[in-house]
Amino acid sequence: MKFEVTILGCSSATPVFNRNPSAQLLNCNEKYYLIDCGEGTQQQLTKYNLKAARIDYIFISHLHGDHYFGLIGLLSSLHLNGRTKPMQIFGPTPLLEILEIQFKYSDTVLRYPIEFFPIEANESQQIFENSDLIIKTIVLNHRIPTTGFIFQQKQRQRKLIKDKTEEIPMAYYSALKKGIDVELPNGDILRSEEYTTPADPPRCYAYCSDTLYDESYFPVIKGCDTLYHEATFMHDLLDRAIETHHTTALQAGEVAKINGVKKLLIGHFSSRYKTLQMLLEETQSVFENTELAVEGRTFHL
Amino acid sequence: MKFEVTILGCSSATPVFNRNPSAQLLNCNEKYYLIDCGEGTQQQLTKYNLKAARIDYIFISHLHGDHYFGLIGLLSSLHLNGRTKPMQIFGPTPLLEILEIQFKYSDTVLRYPIEFFPIEANESQQIFENSDLIIKTIVLNHRIPTTGFIFQQKQRQRKLIKDKTEEIPMAYYSALKKGIDVELPNGDILRSEEYTTPADPPRCYAYCSDTLYDESYFPVIKGCDTLYHEATFMHDLLDRAIETHHTTALQAGEVAKINGVKKLLIGHFSSRYKTLQMLLEETQSVFENTELAVEGRTFHL
Numbered sequence: 001m002k003f004e005v006t007i008l009g010c011s012s013a014t015p016v017f018n019r020n021p022s023a024q025l026l027n028c029n030e031k032y033y034l035i036d037c038g039e040g041t042q043q044q045l046t047k048y049n050l051k052a053a054r055i056d057y058i059f060i061s062h063l064h065g066d067h068y069f070g071l072i073g074l075l076s077s078l079h080l081n082g083r084t085k086p087m088q089i090f091g092p093t094p095l096l097e098i099l100e101i102q103f104k105y106s107d108t109v110l111r112y113p114i115e116f117f118p119i120e121a122n123e124s125q126q127i128f129e130n131s132d133l134i135i136k137t138i139v140l141n142h143r144i145p146t147t148g149f150i151f152q153q154k155q156r157q158r159k160l161i162k163d164k165t166e167e168i169p170m171a172y173y174s175a176l177k178k179g180i181d182v183e184l185p186n187g188d189i190l191r192s193e194e195y196t197t198p199a200d201p202p203r204c205y206a207y208c209s210d211t212l213y214d215e216s217y218f219p220v221i222k223g224c225d226t227l228y229h230e231a232t233f234m235h236d237l238l239d240r241a242i243e244t245h246h247t248t249a250l251q252a253g254e255v256a257k258i259n260g261v262k263k264l265l266i267g268h269f270s271s272r273y274k275t276l277q278m279l280l281e282e283t284q285s286v287f288e289n290t291e292l293a294v295e296g297r298t299f300h301l
Numbered sequence: 302m303k304f305e306v307t308i309l310g311c312s313s314a315t316p317v318f319n320r321n322p323s324a325q326l327l328n329c330n331e332k333y334y335l336i337d338c339g340e341g342t343q344q345q346l347t348k349y350n351l352k353a354a355r356i357d358y359i360f361i362s363h364l365h366g367d368h369y370f371g372l373i374g375l376l377s378s379l380h381l382n383g384r385t386k387p388m389q390i391f392g393p394t395p396l397l398e399i400l401e402i403q404f405k406y407s408d409t410v411l412r413y414p415i416e417f418f419p420i421e422a423n424e425s426q427q428i429f430e431n432s433d434l435i436i437k438t439i440v441l442n443h444r445i446p447t448t449g450f451i452f453q454q455k456q457r458q459r460k461l462i463k464d465k466t467e468e469i470p471m472a473y474y475s476a477l478k479k480g481i482d483v484e485l486p487n488g489d490i491l492r493s494e495e496y497t498t499p500a501d502p503p504r505c506y507a508y509c510s511d512t513l514y515d516e517s518y519f520p521v522i523k524g525c526d527t528l529y530h531e532a533t534f535m536h537d538l539l540d541r542a543i544e545t546h547h548t549t550a551l552q553a554g555e556v557a558k559i560n561g562v563k564k565l566l567i568g569h570f571s572s573r574y575k576t577l578q579m580l581l582e583e584t585q586s587v588f589e590n591t592e593l594a595v596e597g598r599t600f601h602l
Contacts, residue, residue, distance in 0.1 A: 014343075014378040014382065015343060015347070020344070039374040040341045043340075046317070063403075063406045065377045066377075069374045070340065073340040076315075076370075081315065092406070094406040095406075098403055106445065
């Protein structure tokens with residue numbers, strides 16, 4: 001099952017050096033989940049050949065503009081392009097007011113319904129579930145209410161071994177995939193273990209932006225396969241990071257290491273850094289399996 | 302005196318084919334005036350090496366998103382980049398409410414003052430004057446209250462002829478430039494016409510987007526040097542243009558011809574047109590001196 005994320009923006013605060021503000025597109029089993037939506041996200045989707053029309057779920061971490069100023073434009077374009085299916089949006093309560101006031105004054109009545117789910121940033125909670133995923137919030141520590149998101153795949157069924165099962169009636173597949181042995185009318189037993197292989201272990205992606213380094217959210221992300229974590233500054237600017245409630249590249253590595261994740265992606269880079277290699281190296285000095293979450297890169301999770 | 306406009310966006314409604322929503326930067330005597338501000342305008346300014354920090358005046362024609370969704374991001378970036386000088390914004394009354402609600406929920410207190418001038422779209426009025434320009438609104442006919450803008454240079458003073466005036470005391474320059482003859486202490490007369498040449502005639506730029514073809518705004522733009530006019534559709538889609546309160550390429554040419562402008566720029570092209578040559582040709586069939594107002598082009602006005 002496909003489970004990958006494409007980076008649409010990795011800049012903090014302002015777009016600069018061809019880096020756009022925060023946005024990521026998660027593809028889970030060919031369903032599109034948009035995570036944050038900085039200005040220009042719809043242009044970025046076009047640039048990377050990702051169809052905005054396929055997005056059905058949008059998650060906004062907080063109401064600093066670099067994380068949501070592109071949302072109203074994206075929603076408007078979908079309307080103008082004839083969308084009729086609902087859009088589910090998860091974000092801070094005032095986000096709906098911000099959207100509605102702009103639709104009101106442009107005299108826009110959307111052709112599709114927005115289903116808005118307000119997020120409270122006081123405790124981690126499950127906000128979404130479908131056949132593929134459970135999504136929970138991560139309560140972060142920023143200047144305004146902010147949550148990250150954790151995308152947890154569900155346990156999949158065992159996989160049929162094609163060569164062995166092609167002569168078995170399809171009616172038995174479901175039980176075998178669930179790990180149940182089947183007794184045939186003639187008394188023979190089909191053992192699930194013999195006709196199936198174990199399912200891929202369910203994977204997990206955690207998105208943490210923006211936040212002060214703060215152990216309070218560690219329990220929620222512990223053991224996750226891939227962690228995206230903001231790394232706005234180099235560690236020599238720790239004071240500035242603390243003042244603005246952000247994390248340093250070194251600290252991002254520590255978060256990954258302490259919480260035993262397998263892979264770390266860093267992003268949300270300050271406009272003071274024209275190139276990013278030194279941020280990467282600083283993080284890798286603590287946690288080696290780190291990559292830069294820069295525009296256009298797709299990571300298999 | 303420099304008087305030129307750089308096109309930052311020429312797309313209607315949605316960004317597509319690398320065309321961005323409406324925005325133009327007017328440079329008059331090295332002062333920057335931004336006209337409309339679709340999503341991604343700040344990125345476009347960067348792309349064309351135009352310093353956003355130099356913009357002191359912003360004019361928003363109406364509250365359809367393709368004309369203003371980039372404003373909140375631009376203003377936020379200026380704040381984050383340390384701006385302290387005021388920004389004057391001219392636009393529909395609710396625009397201020399839309400901006401303020403977003404600053405409120407992001408807990409942003411701008412480091413610079415916004416001086417907001419609400420525009421009423423019921424009659425043409427002067428909204429701005431400085432030593433270079435007078436700016437008036439053009440009441441357009443769109444689905445929501447909409448005004449264009451007319452940028453009228455002031456009459457400049459006559460120009461000194463360097464070779465002839467270098468031996469004349471500077472104290473007399475001012476009178477000569479104003480066309481006044483000067484009597485010297487010895488009774489000699491310095492004739493302004495002899496020491497100066499006429500000033501360049503003041504020029505005029507009119508910006509009309511979005512609007513139905515409607516003769517009611519013709520008196521305001523009559524005789525203007527350069528007219529920017531929307532040309533959303535080809536004329537075979539006249540019904541669609543009327544329904545959506547837009548103008549066809551043919552009609553844009555007629556507006557230019559009837560009103561005796563010298564040059565026409567067309568823009569605000571529908572996303573149904575992947576290439577624009579046929580729109581240009583349709584307009585030129587009526588008004589030959591027409592150009593496509595596409596991204597990155599600068600027109601001397």
